[in-house]
Amino acid sequence: MNAPATELFELGDLPLRCGRTIPDARIGYLQVGELNADRSNLVLVPSSYGARPADLAWIAGPVLDPQRWCIVITGAFGNGVSSSPSHGAMGLAEQGWVVSHADNVAAQKRLLVERFGVSRLPLIYGWSMGAQQAYQWAVSHPDLVERICCVCGTARTSPHNRLFLLSLRQALTADPHWTGSGFSGDPEQGLRTYALIYASWAASQPWFRGIEEPVEVHVEQQWLPHYRRHDPRDLIAMLDTWLANDVAAGGDLAGTLAGIQARAAVVACDHDLYFTVDDMAADAAAIPGAALAVLHSTLGHRAGNPHSSPAEQQQLRRIVDQLLSG
Numbered sequence: 001m002n003a004p005a006t007e008l009f010e011l012g013d014l015p016l017r018c019g020r021t022i023p024d025a026r027i028g029y030l031q032v033g034e035l036n037a038d039r040s041n042l043v044l045v046p047s048s049y050g051a052r053p054a055d056l057a058w059i060a061g062p063v064l065d066p067q068r069w070c071i072v073i074t075g076a077f078g079n080g081v082s083s084s085p086s087h088g089a090m091g092l093a094e095q096g097w098v099v100s101h102a103d104n105v106a107a108q109k110r111l112l113v114e115r116f117g118v119s120r121l122p123l124i125y126g127w128s129m130g131a132q133q134a135y136q137w138a139v140s141h142p143d144l145v146e147r148i149c150c151v152c153g154t155a156r157t158s159p160h161n162r163l164f165l166l167s168l169r170q171a172l173t174a175d176p177h178w179t180g181s182g183f184s185g186d187p188e189q190g191l192r193t194y195a196l197i198y199a200s201w202a203a204s205q206p207w208f209r210g211i212e213e214p215v216e217v218h219v220e221q222q223w224l225p226h227y228r229r230h231d232p233r234d235l236i237a238m239l240d241t242w243l244a245n246d247v248a249a250g251g252d253l254a255g256t257l258a259g260i261q262a263r264a265a266v267v268a269c270d271h272d273l274y275f276t277v278d279d280m281a282a283d284a285a286a287i288p289g290a291a292l293a294v295l296h297s298t299l300g301h302r303a304g305n306p307h308s309s310p311a312e313q314q315q316l317r318r319i320v321d322q323l324l325s326g
Contacts, residue, residue, distance in 0.1 A: 072111075074104075149267065
């Protein structure tokens, strides 16, 4: 399927929870499927780390039926399409800039209300950082969200996951071109280290045992180009949003999740090294009536974004269809 064109929604000056304001803020989005007459069929898909809306358009068809649903895929701040440090509109944490998922959700809510005239959502479907935003929606606006499907993502960044993110950030900021607020040149050394760390966690040990080429060659050919398309400042800004992920804002997580009214499917993968089955099971146990499902896949974390793997697509479709049938 050819992805439709990404559009931009202008937000004006947007204050953030960190105290900064994004001037002339914008978010990128794309729409697959048509909104019905009573505006009751819009499914929101927030983006994952590094993803732009077009990267997730494959979901329309294999996981969500575009003949039934109006699927709106939004880009998080920092992804290079929505407002990002690369636009000059934002700085980094070193200058006091940290975008929270509450900020992303506030922008998405304006998009849905002002562009689509939609105030209640039958489903929010998200993978990884998209799942984090789905949790945030259900906590911030419990009366507006009917269902959430949170795939391979937790409501609060765990200490172990935090170590992974800090290692990525350190890889970039240890590059000789890092100035303390940006880069004076292409951080080639930092990006290579970053890609090696990222790849080592994103797929499982069994999956890597099955590849034919050396892992160094695999990362060089398959992973590094994906990150090179981003301004490294944007990569850091998105890491900081992930690091800050916590729907309870440092408070009682179980108590916060207990206030979710949406019907919830929490979907883990048995080989995910980022978001373990135990961590996701704890989130599911705290949400009233939530169902925990486990994907069986050596893809690891990437099982939640199986754009070219029909077996995992079918597992996700069954979970979503069951959630929507209730």
